Amino acid sequence: MVNVQLLLLQEGAQELGINLQRGHLDAFATYYRELVREAPKADLTSVTDLEGVQRRHFLESLALGKALIDLGAFAPHPHCRVVDVGTGAGFPGLPLRLVWPLRLTLIEAHRRKVEFLRRLVALLGLADVEIVWARAEEVGHQTQYREAYSLALARAVAPMSTLLELTLPLVAMGGFLATPKGERVKEELREAAKALSMLGGEVVYVGSLKVPGPGPHPTLVVVEKKQPTPPLYPRRPGIPQKRPLR
Ligand code: SAM
DSSP states (O other): OOOOOOOOHHHHHTTTTTOOOOOHHHHHHHHHHHHHHHEEEEEEESOOOOIIIIIIIIIIIHHHHHHHHHTTTOOOTTTTTEEEEOTTTTTHHHHHHHOOEEEEEEEEEHHHHHHHHHHHHTEEEEEEEEEEEEEEEHHHTTTTTTTOOOEEEEESHHHSHHHHHHGGGEEEEEEEEEEEEEEEEHHHHHHHHHHHHTEEEEEEEEEEOOOSSSSSSOEEEEEEOSSOOTTTOOTTTHHHSSOOOO
């Protein structure tokens, strides 16, 4: 039995129009407890205080999911395939899976983080969450993952042009990439113009992500996959970061 009080999460979710039930809160309390316990040894996150985890990790993820539902970029359903690239300790993908029906894949390159995710997902009894220990540059060429997802998520993984190369190969035609961005968003989007057209994407939304609580709030960028990604992409591991498409 977990006894941590997640009042900020409960109230914030309500503000977002999400009514969390007892079962949801128990799952988030388990997530919080495991995250805080394993954060130092697996280098999971620097945010481990109760308020910070609720706001920065849980509520920001749920605000993202809700915004995407409102924008028509996410339609929760057990067959809706969602991938979170560079998920770290599971953000933003795993909180979405705790609240909405979806078929989730978490991609993460760092072994210790993957081990944490595997333990947590087993503890939460989420049999349908797939955890892939690999670099996104490799996963993007595997047939079972390539152009297989209606929605790709990524937070704090790479600047926009690199991120597009890591994620768009995984997105099906008509699907979306959604990423919360910080202060450099305008510059990143300018730099990513060529990558967008080369990889088959078009920016369809840029706007403030309303996360309950004090700001500053991230800017949500949503990209729609309009054309198939040429088979050459993603390039070899490390190249999208070293030589971003310009
Ligand atoms: N998305 C999480 C969050 O917002 O809390 C983690 C952010 S952390 C700063 C970036 C994560 O992306 C790291 O865990 C790193 O290992 C992972 N990552 C970076 N490049 C990657 C790649 N090419 N393939 C898979 N994972 C990657």
